[in-house]
Amino acid sequence: MVRTRYFFSETFTSLKRNFFMGFTAITTVAITLFIVGVFAVIVYDIQGITSSIKSQVELRVYLKDEISEELKEYIEQAIIGWKETESVEYVSKDMALERFKKQMEGSDILKEIEGNPLPASFDITLNNPEKIDQAELRFYDRDGNFIEGVDDVIYERKVVKPLFAITAIIGTISFLIIIALLLAAIVLIFNTIRLSIYARRKEIEVMKLVGATNWFVRIPFLFEGFFEGFAGSIISIILLYFICNFLLIKGERAIADIMRIKELAIVGSGNVMLYVYLGVLVLGGLIGILSSIIALRRYVKV
Amino acid sequence: MNMIELKNINKIYEDNTVALKNINLVIRKGEFIFLVGPSGSGKSTFIKLLIKEIDESNGNIYIAERNICNLKSSRISQLRRNIGCVFQDYKLLSNKTVFENVAFALEVIGKPVYEIKIRVPQVLKLVGLYNKLNSYPHQLSAGEQQRVSVARAFVNRPPILLADEPTGNLDPGTAEGIMKILSRINLIGTTVLMATHDRNIVNSMRRRVIELEEGEIIRDQKRGVYGD
Numbered sequence: 072m073v074r075t076r077y078f079f080s081e082t083f084t085s086l087k088r089n090f091f092m093g094f095t096a097i098t099t100v101a102i103t104l105f106i107v108g109v110f111a112v113i114v115y116d117i118q119g120i121t122s123s124i125k126s127q128v129e130l131r132v133y134l135k136d137e138i139s140e141e142l143k144e145y146i147e148q149a150i151i152g153w154k155e156t157e158s159v160e161y162v163s164k165d166m167a168l169e170r171f172k173k174q175m176e177g178s179d180i181l182k183e184i185e186g187n188p189l190p191a192s193f194d195i196t197l198n199n200p201e202k203i204d205q206a207e208l209r210f211y212d213r214d215g216n217f218i219e220g221v222d223d224v225i226y227e228r229k230v231v232k233p234l235f236a237i238t239a240i241i242g243t244i245s246f247l248i249i250i251a252l253l254l255a256a257i258v259l260i261f262n263t264i265r266l267s268i269y270a271r272r273k274e275i276e277v278m279k280l281v282g283a284t285n286w287f288v289r290i291p292f293l294f295e296g297f298f299e300g301f302a303g304s305i306i307s308i309i310l311l312y313f314i315c316n317f318l319l320i321k322g323e324r325a326i327a328d329i330m331r332i333k334e335l336a337i338v339g340s341g342n343v344m345l346y347v348y349l350g351v352l353v354l355g356g357l358i359g360i361l362s363s364i365i366a367l368r369r370y371v372k373v
Numbered sequence: 374m375n376m377i378e379l380k381n382i383n384k385i386y387e388d389n390t391v392a393l394k395n396i397n398l399v400i401r402k403g404e405f406i407f408l409v410g411p412s413g414s415g416k417s418t419f420i421k422l423l424i425k426e427i428d429e430s431n432g433n434i435y436i437a438e439r440n441i442c443n444l445k446s447s448r449i450s451q452l453r454r455n456i457g458c459v460f461q462d463y464k465l466l467s468n469k470t471v472f473e474n475v476a477f478a479l480e481v482i483g484k485p486v487y488e489i490k491i492r493v494p495q496v497l498k499l500v501g502l503y504n505k506l507n508s509y510p511h512q513l514s515a516g517e518q519q520r521v522s523v524a525r526a527f528v529n530r531p532p533i534l535l536a537d538e539p540t541g542n543l544d545p546g547t548a549e550g551i552m553k554i555l556s557r558i559n560l561i562g563t564t565v566l567m568a569t570h571d572r573n574i575v576n577s578m579r580r581r582v583i584e585l586e587e588g589e590i591i592r593d594q595k596r597g598v599y600g601d
Contacts, residue, residue, distance in 0.1 A: 277525075281529070282450045282482050
């Protein structure tokens with residue numbers, strides 16, 4: 072009891088004394104963790120979007136009009152047999168025309184079409200979209216020509232490749248920014264603790280002289296660092312709550328409506344935001360304690 | 374019982390200055406000892422070794438017949454609870470009252486409040502400052518400040534009291550007051566070791582005198598005087 076009261080009163084005396092430094096440290100932690108939280112939401116959403124787009128990636132194999140039934144059957148069986156095939160759908164010439172008409176409804180192009188110029192195709196969905204190159208190669212023979220009966224193979228390479236690259240870049244950049252901000256927060260808390268150790272050097276000297284244990288000397292500073300990290304994380308959670316529920320949520324609703332993606336951080340069914348808040352809280356406390364430990368190791372010796 | 378015992382103690386600082394050379398010494402429980410010698414003769418080093426503020430280069434030190442040379446850092450705090458220390462510069466905390474300064478010594482070793490409330494007034498009566506409980510150090514005279522410092526060193530009733538030049542900043546009359554308190558503390562059975570330059574005090578008290586010169590004991594005399 073005595074000790075707990077002592078530690079709390081020491082901690083708050085020290086926070087009062089170093090008000091400006093403490094305030095700066097808390098603000099930095101708050102901003103840092105806020106940005107960490109926003110990035111977490113964004114990265115989660117981008118991952119949801121890309122994985123949804125990835126699963127929509129398909130390979131379309133156009134067949135020559137004059138292909139025989141046997142050969143068509145043979146190719147279909149072969150495709151089903153590959154390990155990268157998720158599913159395959161045969162689209163006949165008539166179905167292709169129907170689809171085209173639907174897409175172009177109301178356009179003048181339709182009037183100019185005579186007969187059915189569209190080829191039949193196999194639409195292949197892959198279980199791992201990154202294996203798309205490998206799947207494509209199967210339709211070429213050794214000389215680099217298409218195998219018999221195949222007229223062309225297309226997929227949306229132009230969309231898929233840059234998308235992977237952008238995801239990777241955003242991930243890396245946000246990771247670097249977060250690391251830099253975390254370091255800044257640690258340095259600032261470290262500095263406040265260093266200052267309050269300096270402000271209390273006489274007390275520390277007396278404490279050691281009369282036989283206070285090392286832990287007894289250290290705990291108020293650990294409390295102080297923890298408090299600064301923790302207070303910063305609470306502020307950042309409040310900021311995150313408002314930003315997410317009044318601003319980011321609109322973007323997510325739009326994405327959910329247009330792209331039919333369910334795995335989003337805020338509007339999704341999983342409790343992603345709960346984990347983000349919890350993570351921010353834990354991170355705040357850890358930053359605070361870690362900074363104090365570094366300062367104590369450097370400035371308080373037995 | 375041997376309260377303090379040093380066997381073949383040497384202390385050489387990192388810059389190779391030799392502070393203590395082959396010190397052998399036994400101090401028994403309840404003795405009052407003056408440690409004399411010019412500045413730089415090793416008096417402060419001697420005191421710092423006893424509270425393990427610094428480590429000896431070689432040799433063994435026994436406090437209450439226990440070797441303290443290889444104490445773990447967690448044990449050093451226990452050692453210091455049994456040795457009170459008084460310094461020339463008092464080392465009082467200026468933002469705390471007399472009562473708080475003395476109570477602080479008990480608080481930080483985890484004594485309960487009721488014990489603090491009993492012991493602090495007791496020890497302040499012993500040093501004659503019971504009427505200044507709520508004064509701040511800057512409101513006190515130098516002698517009074519040193520008496521607070523003695524009270525703080527003794528409030529936990531340690532069996533050993535070390536004093537490093539406790540009268541160094543005081544005029545003779547005030548110094549005499551401090552010596553009366555130290556004698557009283559010694560009479561209760563506390564072993565007192567006082568490093569000093571003060572010829573008059575040593576000569577008037579007639580206690581055991583250990584004289585250091587360039588890190589060596591050159592004299593150890595019962596009921597001694599300051600020297601030539």
